[in-house]
Amino acid sequence: MTQSKIHKSNSDLFPIPLKAVILDLDGTLLDTAEDLALAANAMLRELNMTELPSATIQSFIGKGVPKLVKRTLTNDPDGEPDPALFEQALPLYERCYAENLHVHTRPYPKVIEGLDQLKQSGYHLICITNKTEVFTLPLLRKTGLAGYFELVLSGDSLPKRKPDPLPLLHACQQFNISPEEALLIGDSSNDAIAARAAGCYSFCVPYGYNEGHDVHKIDCDAVVDSIVDANNLITYQGH
Ligand SMILES: O=C(O)COP(=O)(O)O
Numbered sequence: 509m510t511q512s513k514i515h516k517s518n519s520d521l522f523p524i525p526l527k528a529v530i531l532d533l534d535g536t537l538l539d540t541a542e543d544l545a546l547a548a549n550a551m552l553r554e555l556n557m558t559e560l561p562s563a564t565i566q567s568f569i570g571k572g573v574p575k576l577v578k579r580t581l582t583n584d585p586d587g588e589p590d591p592a593l594f595e596q597a598l599p600l601y602e603r604c605y606a607e608n609l610h611v612h613t614r615p616y617p618k619v620i621e622g623l624d625q626l627k628q629s630g631y632h633l634i635c636i637t638n639k640t641e642v643f644t645l646p647l648l649r650k651t652g653l654a655g656y657f658e659l660v661l662s663g664d665s666l667p668k669r670k671p672d673p674l675p676l677l678h679a680c681q682q683f684n685i686s687p688e689e690a691l692l693i694g695d696s697s698n699d700a701i702a703a704r705a706a707g708c709y710s711f712c713v714p715y716g717y718n719e720g721h722d723v724h725k726i727d728c729d730a731v732v733d734s735i736v737d738a739n740n741l742i743t744y745q746g747h
């Protein structure tokens with residue numbers, strides 16, 4: 509059935525009855541790393557700074573665009589650049605990424621198939637990303653994913669982003685469901701921490717970014733190979 513690694517010792521947990529499935533974007537639905545790195549290096553070139561390897565920039569993905577720019581400028585996940593440099597760099601990055609939004613970016617294998625299955629089952633489908641809204645919406649449209657989602661919340665849609673639980677709680681409220689009726693499928697600890705704090709279930713996929721760390725160390729309910737595998741561990745609970 510599935511090769512998913514189930515983290516909960518209580519396998520009676522599965523299949524989990526749910527009303528909504530929340531999906532992370534970068535590293536879960538879409539492989540965006542190459543285009544994010546292209547933009548980051550284009551920004552560095554414009555600033556006459558040394559370019560970084562794509563793999564390094566990939567490890568900086570996860571906490572939104574401003575954080576990616578800070579990490580790229582300092583080549584340090586915790587780095588804080590000079591404020592004047594950051595102010596100059598952020599709009600440069602935003603322009604470069606807008607120009608490179610959809611060069612290499614594609615849905616991961618089994619994403620479309622998985623979304624089709626979830627949609628057919630009747631789940632509310634929600635996308636919650638830390639990506640800036642001005643990039644999220646065109647990217648969902650260009651990759652053919654926009655039509656699956658009843659609600660899309662980006663990193664700048666609300667006062668707080670993942671790992672804060674606010675976007676998840678906001679989504680549950682919008683659909684009048686309780687958090688334990690929702691599952692978040694993500695690729696990083698930002699997703700799992702937000703889900704735990706909100707009281708939602710959380711699964712992780714192993715093919716994403718997780719800021720360069722091992723996804724198997726994340727505290728989540730299961731690590732699933734794909735969205736299709738996630739669908740095999742849940743059951744639709746009706747509205
Ligand atoms: O923009 C990011 O840094 C990460 O976005 P995500 O929440 O969709 O993974």
Ligand SMILES: [Mg+2]
Nearest residue numbers: 532534535695
């Ligand atoms: Mg992600």
